[in-house]
Ligand SMILES: [Zn+2]
């Protein structure tokens with residue numbers, strides 16, 4: 001398991017990768033560009049190359065996250081076009097940084113209904129991926145089901161992937177907080193969750209885990225991250241993930257709220273303790 005955290009890329013990619021090592025992170029995540037914006041980004045290829053070499057030398061795994069304001073299911077022609085252009089660019093950036101995956105949130109149907117939203121998501125994914133030949137996979141992230149968000153259930157995510165023309169270019173990122181808030185799992189149903197992941201083929205395509213506690217209760221459909229052990233999921237439920245051999249080897253990335261990312265060093269240490277602790281069952 002490669003425990004790590006989200007890191008700012010504001011001072012360049014090489015800087016971010018060095019920061020990851022300083023924090024004791026075996027994996028990390030950066031945004032491809034401003035998370036609330038879609039402005040194209042100037043890539044500093046030399047900086048990227050140095051960061052990639054550093055990560056390779058230190059055996060650090062990278063995942064990137066695409067901006068939130070794209071919508072794979074939008075009925076609006078202009079946002080549809082922007083979404084495609086932006087995510088294509090994100091995939092290029094992800095490749096340049098040597099990322100194993102580029103996380104994208106599932107679409108929002110914005111009142112058009114689940115059936116429309118799902119069909120539109122598949123169409124948009126096809127348009128994004130038709131000419132893409134890179135090795136970084138686009139990772140569909142499960143949502144908390146806020147508003148009209150699609151992609152709460154493991155089965156739905158698998159269905160979307162398989163409905164596209166390019167399933168081999170798509171993988172999954174599982175967010176523990178979103179899934180809890182969507183009513184997909186809690187401590188009692190952890191084994192069922194893993195079984196569903198196995199039976200549907202989801203697990204085989206799982207590339208990364210977003211590891212967060214939740215401020216909002218189970219099945220609340222609210223996306224509010226919390227520090228590990230301080231939220232509604234709790235440390236004992238979350239440590240089930242850390243100790244489950246099915247998730248061994250995957251990047252496990254904290255996106256918990258911090259004032260300063262140096263706080264992640266402590267939280268990463270805490271996760272290693274939870275993973276290694278004897279179960280008192
Ligand atoms: Zn996430």
Ligand SMILES: [Zn+2]
Pocket residue numbers: 175177178223224225
């Ligand atoms: Zn979230």
